[in-house]
Amino acid sequence: MDSAHAELEAEQEYVTRAYSLLDKGLADAEVAIQNHGGLDRLTARAMKRAREILQQSRGTGQLVAGRIDTSDSSLYVGRRRVYDENRDLVLIGWHAPAAIPFYEATADDPGDLLLKRVFQEENGTVHRIVDEIVRSSAHAIATGGSGSISDALLQELERSRDGAMREVVATIQAEQFRIIRADRERLVVVQGGPGTGKTVVGLHRAAWLAFNYEELRNEGILVVAPSRAFLSYAAGVLPSLEVTDIDQVEIGSLYPGEARERAIEPVEAARVKGSAAMSEVLGRALERRIGRIEDDLVLTLGIDRIVVPADTLSAIVADVRSRSLPHNEAREVLRNQLAARAYELHEASQRDARRPVRTTAAMIRRLSAFTNALDRLWPTYTPEEFLRTLYGTQTWLVDAAAGVLTVDERAQLYRRPAESIAAEPWTRADIHVLDEVSHLLDGTIARYGHVVVDEAQDLSPMAARALARRCPSGSMTVLGDLAQATGPWVRDRWEELTEHLTADDAFVADLTVGYRVPSEVINLAGRQLDLISPDLTVPASVRTTGVQPTVELVERDALETALELGTNLAEAGRKTAVIVADHAYEAAAGLSAGVAGDGRDGDFSAPLTLLPVSGCKGLEFDVVVLVEPGEIVGESTQGHRLLYVAMTRCTQQLYVVHRDRLPAGLAHLDGGAPSSEGGSVTTTRESDELDGIERASRVADLIAELSEEDLILVEALVQRLTTTRDLPDGESR
Numbered sequence: 123m124d125s126a127h128a129e130l131e132a133e134q135e136y137v138t139r140a141y142s143l144l145d146k147g148l149a150d151a152e153v154a155i156q157n158h159g160g161l162d163r164l165t166a167r168a169m170k171r172a173r174e175i176l177q178q179s180r181g182t183g184q185l186v187a188g189r190i191d192t193s194d195s196s197l198y199v200g201r202r203r204v205y206d207e208n209r210d211l212v213l214i215g216w217h218a219p220a221a222i223p224f225y226e227a228t229a230d231d232p233g234d235l236l237l238k239r240v241f242q243e244e245n246g247t248v249h250r251i252v253d254e255i256v257r258s259s260a261h262a263i264a265t266g267g268s269g270s271i272s273d274a275l276l277q278e279l280e281r282s283r284d285g286a287m288r289e290v291v292a293t294i295q296a297e298q299f300r301i302i303r304a305d306r307e308r309l310v311v312v313q314g315g316p317g318t319g320k321t322v323v324g325l326h327r328a329a330w331l332a333f334n335y336e337e338l339r340n341e342g343i344l345v346v347a348p349s350r351a352f353l354s355y356a357a358g359v360l361p362s363l364e365v366t367d368i369d370q371v372e373i374g375s376l377y378p379g380e381a382r383e384r385a386i387e388p389v390e391a392a393r394v395k396g397s398a399a400m401s402e403v404l405g406r407a408l409e410r411r412i413g414r415i416e417d418d419l420v421l422t423l424g425i426d427r428i429v430v431p432a433d434t435l436s437a438i439v440a441d442v443r444s445r446s447l448p449h450n451e452a453r454e455v456l457r458n459q460l461a462a463r464a465y466e467l468h469e470a471s472q473r474d475a476r477r478p479v480r481t482t483a484a485m486i487r488r489l490s491a492f493t494n495a496l497d498r499l500w501p502t503y504t505p506e507e508f509l510r511t512l513y514g515t516q517t518w519l520v521d522a523a524a525g526v527l528t529v530d531e532r533a534q535l536y537r538r539p540a541e542s543i544a545a546e547p548w549t550r551a552d553i554h555v556l557d558e559v560s561h562l563l564d565g566t567i568a569r570y571g572h573v574v575v576d577e578a579q580d581l582s583p584m585a586a587r588a589l590a591r592r593c594p595s596g597s598m599t600v601l602g603d604l605a606q607a608t609g610p611w612v613r614d615r616w617e618e619l620t621e622h623l624t625a626d627d628a629f630v631a632d633l634t635v636g637y638r639v640p641s642e643v644i645n646l647a648g649r650q651l652d653l654i655s656p657d658l659t660v661p662a663s664v665r666t667t668g669v670q671p672t673v674e675l676v677e678r679d680a681l682e683t684a685l686e687l688g689t690n691l692a693e694a695g696r697k698t699a700v701i702v703a704d705h706a707y708e709a710a711a712g713l714s715a716g717v718a719g720d721g722r723d724g725d726f727s728a729p730l731t732l733l734p735v736s737g738c739k740g741l742e743f744d745v746v747v748l749v750e751p752g753e754i755v756g757e758s759t760q761g762h763r764l765l766y767v768a769m770t771r772c773t774q775q776l777y778v779v780h781r782d783r784l785p786a787g788l789a790h791l792d793g794g795a796p797s798s799e800g801g802s803v804t805t806t807r808e809s810d811e812l813d814g815i816e817r818a819s820r821v822a823d824l825i826a827e828l829s830e831e832d833l834i835l836v837e838a839l840v841q842r843l844t845t846t847r848d849l850p851d852g853e854s855r
């Protein structure tokens with residue numbers, strides 16, 4: 123306990139009372155639910171759900187965030203509302219308008235606040251109190267209160283990670299809070315470097331919107347995560363904020379059909395499938411399959427025949443087409459119109475021939491000749507059948523892609539129609555294509571009033587379209603970092619993505635302060651950023667640890683050393699991840715079975731987790747042990763971006779273990795001589811200011827990256843510069 127604060131005991135009492143009122147309120151509500159007699163099935167289900175919500179909303183961690191005093195009120199702000207026996211508020215929710223000053227007032231601009239007090243409390247025990255704004259000096263002297271925002275925040279950031287993201291209601295920063303409650307009508311892009319709190323902002327914004335806008339609650343809010351692992355890491359935050367009815371889904375599971383991502387494909391194919399042009403190809407492909415009329419439609423009824431002439435068929439099809447309905451709905455309209463017309467023709471001809479009418483429109487619809495004709499005119503497909511057939515039918519593909527894709531692009535889609543095509547696993551890009559096909563066919567889809575999407579820098583235009591379909595209002599929160607794009611889609615500007623999400627202008631908000639990564643590590647990672655995009659700068663870290671990243675050169679297998687190191691760190695109580703190149707993952711998983719959790723599945727319960735580099739985005743650990751960064755850089759065209767992401771996952775310390783040469787950006791640390799024990803440790807000497815030697819080593823890094831052709835160019839350039847320098851004074855070039 124922080125005995126320095128004179129009011130700690132009184133505040134502890136207040137917090138204890140808030141907890142017991144909350145527990146009593148929840149217990150009463152549960153009894154009321156249990157005693158609710160005579161339930162039909164629907165009500166019983168609703169009651170069960172209500173009970174689940176109640177149980178989750180107790181939450182763990184911190185309930186009381188702090189307190190704000192003005193001259194005429196004193197309000198306690200909490201993760202959720204708590205009432206006393208008289209229904210008076212003991213805690214206001216952090217999302218209430220009255221709580222805004224708690225987040226936006228500062229010591230320099232306190233507004234009406236006389237006191238802003240932040241608590242560090244866990245499960246009912248107040249560990250520390252920080253008075254960030256104290257305007258009555260008498261009060262300050264009486265309480266001994268002093269401190270700054272960073273005190274409360276820094277303490278929170280120092281906390282050891284446990285593999286799950288937590289709410290940060292007590293320490294949300296003003297720049298974050300302004301985004302959390304930004305205009306809900308617009309599409310808001312939150313751009314920020316690693317660890318600047320984008321996920322935190324996105325999740326708290328979802329909760330804030332749900333609390334403050336009933337219509338959004340009714341329309342629904344959807345949070346989209348980039349992977350299963352990420353989903354399981356962040357999924358607990360919203361329930362602990364008292365919102366349990368926001369849908370959270372991994373982007374690959376948006377597609378409502380059965381297909382799931384099971385394979386990875388070459389970047390070239392993913393780029394074609396993910397491009398906006400693909401939607402045009404699909405629309406045209408479907409269009410080409412309908413309304414093919416070769417002949418009159420002839421239906422036989424015993425001795426009578428019904429003939430629907432080809433031009434009548436064309437007129438009906440043209441009418442149905444003009445209604446722009448989803449494919450399957452249009453087929454139903456066609457089916458009814460066609461049967462009705464066939465019946466009219468039958469009735470007229472029977473009347474003329476003075477013969478009895480032998481059928482009805484309903485009976486005509488059931489004739490197999492009618493159904494066969496309908497299938498030719500307007501075929502039915504499942505999305506999977508449609509896409510497999512399209513990929514496997516050269517002529518159809520050529521027709522649909524003409525003028526939209528180049529021949530090479532089209533070739534990326536074509537699969538030889540061998541038997542195996544039916545068994546070929548779907549890729550992530552296929553899943554988004556299937557979603558579009560499903561929409562073209564059915565047009566039914568779950569829609570939401572607001573969508574929050576994380577790690578959005580990696581979205582393809584087709585994935586963006588899948589999200590836009592689910593959010594017709596365009597009210598979205600898009601979180602990401604252009605520098606962390608590691609897939610087929612790398613962009614310089616957010617507009618290149620947002621144009622597929624909304625027709626309106628997007629608002630781009632920047633987060634510039636880094637909360638996760640200590641300055642020692644972010645400075646080293648900054649060398650990767652220089653290689654990715656020299657125009658971007660790393661976030662300004664709020665923390666230094668005094669511990670430089672450690673690079674260990676080993677003679678034996680780097681993975682074995684890394685696992686040993688990881689195990690020791692984990693045993694010492696530090697949540698640790700060992701990150702390896704993707705291609706090395708399977709072998710590493712075999713070696714680490716029983717020692718480390720499989721991070722791909724979102725299993726972060728073990729103290730040590732093994733992760734492939736492509737699966738670590740968005741996650742964080744106390745310590746990261748990076749294995750063979752050269753392999754990470756070498757296995758992908760986005761290697762430096764992947765390395766940048768991997769290097770920025772730790773809150774405390776970064777280790778690099780390698781036997782092979784270090785890649786650019788780390789090559790200046792490639793000097794450690796291996797010892798007979800298997801390794802020696804080279805500690806980096808990063809400083810904010812690059813001295814001359816370091817700058818020279820960066821040039822060396824860049825030269826190491828050059829291809830032979832580029833080298834020749836550079837040599838020519840250098841030669842030219844030296845000769846130019848030798849020119850006699852006054853002589854022009």
Ligand SMILES: Nc1ncnc2c1ncn2[C@@H]1O[C@H](COP(=O)(O)OP(=O)(O)OP(=O)(O)O)[C@@H](O)[C@H]1O
Nearest residue numbers: 290293294295316317318319320321322637638740
């Ligand atoms: N206001 C805050 N108070 C306490 N902790 C915070 C705050 N903002 C961010 N953090 C912490 O900083 C860490 C990084 O936050 P977050 O994961 O949201 O960053 P990010 O920008 O999404 O990172 P990345 O680019 O790696 O996905 C998390 O542990 C988060 O809880």
